[in-house]
Amino acid sequence: MDSELKAGGRLERVLRSGRFAVTSELNPPDSADAEDVYRAALVLSTVCDGINAVDASGAHCHMSSVAICALLTRAGYEPIYQVACRDRNRIAIQGDLLGAAAMGVRNVLCITGDDVSAGDQPEAKRVFDFDSIQLLRTARMMRDEGMFLSGRKLTTKPRLFLGAAANPFVPPFDWRPMRLAKKIAAGADFIQTQYCFDVVRLREYMRHVGDLGLLDKVYILIGVGPLRSERAADYMRTKVPGVVIPDEVVERLHKTPKKQQRDEGKRICVEIIQQVREIEGVNGVHVMAYRQEELVAEIIEAAGLFPRPRRTGESDPASRARPRQRAQSADSP
């Protein structure tokens, strides 16, 4: 990888310094109150190097990812702006990329997006004007060549660290490493994977990725997360697109008394983190804890990934008083 920083955000610096990165995702509020975003960010900020702002994941409407990113950068957090191809065409997406960069967003995750049929408004029109690879390529051209897809020049290039998703756990398995190769060629600097519950499959995937000579071309963060209960596991494997949970994991939760299932789910997650850390080419983890963000800190600490690296002189944004909150800043940790 070349020596110049592509965007200069915290996530990029942590990854480039060779440290094991941790990212997490913010559950977007169904509200018009900025405080809801800050409250959700507060429990994540000290324990991770970047916070994903999801773009209507599962095709459910929430506060938009670009707005969440704007709020987060204002308070000094490091957001990862997720852009899905489902809802917006190429004109809207390119404009939003510029706007996000102008607001200080340094990381973008380019994804296809769950289909509208997964959400609560399945009658909506699907857009999918771009696919994720075309989106990545376009974002990269805006950053490196300084122009829109049409060829029209930008006066200032957006500085963006470009991410893509990968799902090693669904068919066609032989193709998945090659798909990663395509995403890297299209412009991916980092990868965040789908939930990993099958470390054996991941190991196999990473071996093939290594065989294709891709490990030094991209930073790979493995998606992990705690299962709240056996029921939650069942829901996720049947209702959430792309999530595969092996029977052994569900069986392990099944054998656990109901009241302890939450702890067991957390334990499984920590074990998976410890196992994936040992795999060559894994540069970090992406901890997703839908509606149980408070667990993220516990998991990261239990996995031995706390405290997170900070630049010298950099204070934690959570303890930095925000303009509106100055009076309450004594409450923050």
Next chain:
Amino acid sequence: MLRFLQNYPHALEVIYDLFEKSLMPFRRWLKPGSALEPAVIWIEKVGKGAVFDCRMCGQCILHSTGMTCSMTCPKNLRNGPCGGVRANGNCEVYPDKPCIWVQAFERSIDMPRYGYEFLKIEPPVNRRLEGTASWINMIHDIDDEMPDGWVNTDEIPIITAEVEQEVRRRWTVDSWIVS
């Protein structure tokens, strides 16, 4: 319904090859806006519709996608399967149907001529060509026109030359991945 023909991708790619060559001498008459265009559109719609469930995007890439129409993917993806494929290989959107990209991949490794083009990065779809005759667009290279800002992705190496050689060699062998 002639969908079963899709299970012979190696034969289809030969037909594609011959067909492209046989159209070339008629370039002068087969032009966009020519009197023959409606007829070509009709033949394409009926013929390719029966075999491939063609959606008339006007910029056919069948030979690069395992002789499987990428526009039949509910997400209209052009560059391979999304991450929503079900564990049994079925589509995220239609749980009872196989993912067309899983089929496309399996077919493409049965295609010695064009199968490797599965690795190509396809540019964004030119929506203006929807409903036009891709055969006419093909012989006049209209379907190859790209937006000015799109750096031609055909030239980008997806993997290093060394590895590529090995992948190409194994393309039609049962286990094609380098290991």
